[in-house]
Structure formats: structure tokens, C-alpha cells
Amino acid sequence: MKLSSLLRHHGLARDLTRDPDISSITADSREARPGCLFVALKGTKQDGRTFIPLAIAEGAAAIVLAASPGQHHLPEQTENGHTALIITLPDPARFLARSAALLAGAQPDHIAAITGTNGKSSTADFFRQLCQLRHQKAASLGTLGLISDVALPSLPPLTTPDAVTLANTLAALQVHGITHVALEASSHGLQQHRLDGVAITAAAFSNLTRDHLDYHHTLEAYRQAKLHLFETLLPEGGRAVINSDMDAESREALRDIATRRKLDLRTIGTTGETIRILEATPTPQGMDLTLQLHGRTLPALHFPLPGRFQAENALLAAALCWERDEEAESIIALLPHLKGVPGRCEPVAHLPNGACAYVDYAHTPDALEHVLLSLRPHTSGRLVVVFGAGGDRDRGKRPLMGQIAAHLADEVIITDDNPRSEDPAAIRAEILATAPQAQEIGDRRQAIRTALEGLKKGDVLLIAGKGHETGQIIKGEIHPFDDRTITAALARELA
Known part of the structure; x- marks a missing residue:
């Protein structure tokens, strides 16, 4: 599709020095190639304008970026022998989505x-x-x-x-x-x-x-x-x-x-x-x-x-x-x-004494409250919960989740979720501030094992926070960890 046709489709009229064919569109400079339209988006951590030279060097036919008050751009830019048209628009992200759909x-x-x-x-x-x-x-x-x-x-x-x-x-x-x-x-x-x-x-x-x-x-x-x-x-x-x-x-x-x-x-x-x-x-x-x-x-x-x-x-x-x-x-x-959805209030283990364990993705105060309230009617014994909170995310959730767990569960074990770049102990401390009677076991596998070992007839265990996830994010690395398979394996060992 000609660049002029793509622009007209969105009601945009531009005077172009050239009218190249556009075969693809991307916001990732690593995917730029001849015939590609590169859209430079500004994110929370990176600004796509930084990668404009790389996209042009890879052969991008044109560049779209946000119009900035008082800032003027040349109609073309050359890098490594490749020249691309430069087009400024008020809303590049919306243009990217609509153009991607049109081209696809x-x-x-x-x-x-x-x-x-x-x-x-x-x-x-x-x-x-x-x-x-x-x-x-x-x-x-x-x-x-x-x-x-x-x-x-x-x-x-x-x-x-x-x-x-x-x-x-x-x-x-x-x-x-x-x-x-x-x-x-x-x-x-x-x-x-x-x-x-x-x-x-x-x-x-x-x-x-x-x-x-x-x-x-x-x-x-x-x-x-x-x-x-x-x-x-x-x-x-x-x-x-x-x-x-x-x-x-x-x-x-x-x-x-x-x-x-x-x-x-x-x-x-x-x-x-x-x-x-x-x-x-x-x-x-x-x-x-x-x-x-x-x-x-x-x-x-x-x-x-x-x-x-x-x-x-x-x-x-x-x-x-x-x-x-x-x-x-x-x-x-x-x-x-209907069948259950992986990691959503999913039964993963049944112990010989009749106790059972569920895994759920609940990682917000409301979700934790709902799943605990929902499992209570299915519990003739104690309701036990193992959970933590993710790092580099809304810290205000942590004391709320501790408070909910302390109020709705009979036994609480605070452990690590995905600490990411944060200190896991500091995250646990923020949860424990409103659940002082909870047990603290940082190692998630050990926390699950401890909870399973303490289950009696009629008890229900909820392992919350990660659901279907198969990895645990610690200091930028993803370590294999699946609550469902680990809980099932530990239950078999205990049996």
C-alpha cells in the first residue's frame, strides 16, 4: 500500500517528497526493514525516538512520531545510506494500531x-x-x-x-x-x-x-x-x-x-x-x-x-x-x-485425609477476598492460605492483602511471589504489618510444603498470586516455578 493511501485512509493529508510502498508497520526498531513504517512511541522506560536512526539504517521507508509544540523535523532523514520520510502525527499509538489492522x-x-x-x-x-x-x-x-x-x-x-x-x-x-x-x-x-x-x-x-x-x-x-x-x-x-x-x-x-x-x-x-x-x-x-x-x-x-x-x-x-x-x-x-480455567481456583491436590489444595491467580485485594470467601463454603475444617505480593508493583496492595488474609483465613503463610528487583523480605514485611499472626516462609516451595504438611481432614489450602504462571521473577531472571505442578508433586510425596 502506498504511504499516501495509508494516510488518507485515516483522514490524514500530507505533502510527501516521495510516496513509498508500505508492506509492514512496527514500533520495534529491531523489526525494521525495507518497506517498513516505523512508529516511534514514547513508553514509560524508553522513547522510540531514540531508535529512529537504527530503524532508518535497517531500511525503514518512513518514520512516524508525535508532533511536539515548537519542534520542527526535516521531511527526510538519512542514516547509513538509507533515507526515510519523517511524518509527525498527534497520536502515533492510535495510528499504529489502526494501520496495523489495515495492513494485516x-x-x-x-x-x-x-x-x-x-x-x-x-x-x-x-x-x-x-x-x-x-x-x-x-x-x-x-x-x-x-x-x-x-x-x-x-x-x-x-x-x-x-x-x-x-x-x-x-x-x-x-x-x-x-x-x-x-x-x-x-x-x-x-x-x-x-x-x-x-x-x-x-x-x-x-x-x-x-x-x-x-x-x-x-x-x-x-x-x-x-x-x-x-x-x-x-x-x-x-x-x-x-x-x-x-x-x-x-x-x-x-x-x-x-x-x-x-x-x-x-x-x-x-x-x-x-x-x-x-x-x-x-x-x-x-x-x-x-x-x-x-x-x-x-x-x-x-x-x-x-x-x-x-x-x-x-x-x-x-x-x-x-x-x-x-x-x-x-x-x-x-x-x-464448562471446564475450569488453568490457575483460576483450580484444584491441584487431594490428600488421603480428605484435605485439598487450590491454586488461584488472585494477586489483588479484591481477588484474594473473593476466592477466600468462595472457598469457605467448601471447607469443613480450616481454610489455609499461602501468598505473597509482586515486586515493582503497587505497594499499597500489600497491607490490604495481609489484612484480608488475616480476617478470612484460619491460617496464613506469607511467602515470596515475583519479587522482581525488590528485596523479598521488605515485601513480606509490608504484608505482615497487617497480618502479625501469619507465618513467614520466604521460600515459596517450602511455604507450600509446610502448608500441606499441616492440613487435616476437611481443610482447604489456597496458594494464591501466581496461578497459571510457570516462572518466578527474581532480580531480572525467570526461575522455573509452577504452583500447580509443585503443589501436586509435594502432595504426592507426603502421601
Whole structure:
């Protein structure tokens, strides 16, 4: 595609000294090559403008960067014998996402984006499962990677991939016949415009609680980043699904957006108007649910997974699925066939004395509270929790998580999570400040072993924080560590 055509597609008119063919686009100078358009983005740690000379030297045909007041750039720049056009735009990140989608090609017809502090991965996976149960070719994309019934290259485990990877992946899914996709929309990805080129047809918002304040600084800024999905990216008249039990401020903001933009708003939860939870009775294998659909009580059904929050995520996914109301009841009837999501309240070990252990990704105060409350009805003995907190992240979460664990669990062991560049002992101390009776065992494997050795009949152990992750990040290095396999192996040893 000619550069002038690409610019005109976005309503941008520029006087160009040349009009090169553009075959690819990137924000990574290492991927620059002849025919490439390099977009220099400014990140939190690095400024892409630093790498402009390298991109040009590698053959980039043109460079896009942010317009700066009072700063003028020459129309061309030469490096190592290669000359590239220089174009300044007000919003390079948005241009990158939209151009990447245009160059990559058509996307699947039905794309659901899920945002929220907790529940994104589970909701996306449940959406994929429900579509496949309806004999639709589907995929989910996010923290758990790319999951599909077609063979494609794996993706890095990021909640929301970069805009170019996302566009290329969606185009590849479409080529392979995938018609329905669920993807996680992180607040970082939304604020950085990574999803601005995605043809979203439906969107869900699970909840909003404290997280990522190291990046957004305030809860309001965090909320606004997530609302961008509904305010801008979801087309007018699109399908919007929310958990009605979320915080009032987020709920009312979403209702206001839905009214202004004529969105098809569907609400689920104990106060849901579309799907209302009347009863949720825990059982050894999950829970029995009594639901109302648009005010009409449905036959009771068994949901095969523990934790009320898992049922809420499944209902979010169900409400995302149907296009016509007459399809709703048959989709809800598929809930008993759902399977658990890796690392989300996942049972990983059963001891001979009847005690059991679960692994969950809960790494925020709200998520930890929800999973502990959800496991309590399944516990006839003591509820034990092993957890820590990640380094180089919002420090304010740590005492809150300690307080929640001390209040809701019968026994607490504080250990290391992903300390990253921080001192692990300092992180543990910040948690222990509000959980003084907790036991401190820095070595995560030893902490899990100690917890398992102390389990008695009817006890339930929760290992929280890392979920599906298979590594522990310490001082810039990733050490192999999988809570699920390690807990299962230790349980076998003890048996």
C-alpha cells in the first residue's frame, strides 16, 4: 500500500517528497526493514525516538512520531545510506494500531473484549468454550496465551499483546476460519491504544478494584482507561455486558455511556436485569444455581466449578454470546458443560485425609477476598492460605492483602511471589504489618510444603498470586516455578 493511501485512509493529508510502498508497520526498531513504517512511541522506560536512526539504517521507508509544540523535523532523514520520510502525527499509538489492522487484513466477524480488574481470563475462556459448544470456531487471547482449535504460533503471555501482534493474530485467525474471538482488554493496553485497530463487536466489564496504581496513579485514571473500551472502541449500538454488583461509580458511568451511545446493555449478578442470580448453593463439586432471565425464573442448573466469582464470570461470557434474545436460554443451559480455567481456583491436590489444595491467580485485594470467601463454603475444617505480593508493583496492595488474609483465613503463610528487583523480605514485611499472626516462609516451595504438611481432614489450602504462571521473577531472571505442578508433586510425596 502506498504511504499516501495509508494516510488518507485515516483522514490524514500530507505533502510527501516521495510516496513509498508500505508492506509492514512496527514500533520495534529491531523489526525494521525495507518497506517498513516505523512508529516511534514514547513508553514509560524508553522513547522510540531514540531508535529512529537504527530503524532508518535497517531500511525503514518512513518514520512516524508525535508532533511536539515548537519542534520542527526535516521531511527526510538519512542514516547509513538509507533515507526515510519523517511524518509527525498527534497520536502515533492510535495510528499504529489502526494501520496495523489495515495492513494485516480482515478480522473475525465476532470479537468480544473483556476488561475489569479480575475475571478477564476466565470470562474470555468461558466465552470460547460456549462458542465451541455451539459448534462455532472460536479462540481466546490474553494472559493464558492464544487458545484455539486451530494450530497457530503461540503468543507471549501478555494480557493485551502489542497492536501489531494483535492485528496479525486476528487476521491469521480469520484466515483459519475462526469466527468468534474473546480477548482481554487490560487498562495498559487500552490506554496505550493497542486495541484501537480491533473490530470489536461486544464488550464486558467485570469489576473495578485497586490495581495498577503504580501505572495509573489514581483509581479514577484506572477507571477511565477501562471505560475507553465502551466510550470509544465499541461501536454505537454494540453489545455491552457488565456485572451489576460492581462499584456504583463504574456502574453508573457505564450506564451513562450505554445511554448516550445506544449500546445494548446487559447486566448480570445479584441485581442483574438480564441474568439475575437468585440462589447459589455450594456443593462439593461446584454450586447449584437458580437464575432469572429477563425476570423469568429458569430451571435450576449445576455449575461444575467452585467459587461464586467463577459463576459470575461464566454469566458475563454467556451474556456476551447471544445476538438474539431467543438464543439466551439455550446458551445458559450450556453452563454445566464448562471446564475450569488453568490457575483460576483450580484444584491441584487431594490428600488421603480428605484435605485439598487450590491454586488461584488472585494477586489483588479484591481477588484474594473473593476466592477466600468462595472457598469457605467448601471447607469443613480450616481454610489455609499461602501468598505473597509482586515486586515493582503497587505497594499499597500489600497491607490490604495481609489484612484480608488475616480476617478470612484460619491460617496464613506469607511467602515470596515475583519479587522482581525488590528485596523479598521488605515485601513480606509490608504484608505482615497487617497480618502479625501469619507465618513467614520466604521460600515459596517450602511455604507450600509446610502448608500441606499441616492440613487435616476437611481443610482447604489456597496458594494464591501466581496461578497459571510457570516462572518466578527474581532480580531480572525467570526461575522455573509452577504452583500447580509443585503443589501436586509435594502432595504426592507426603502421601
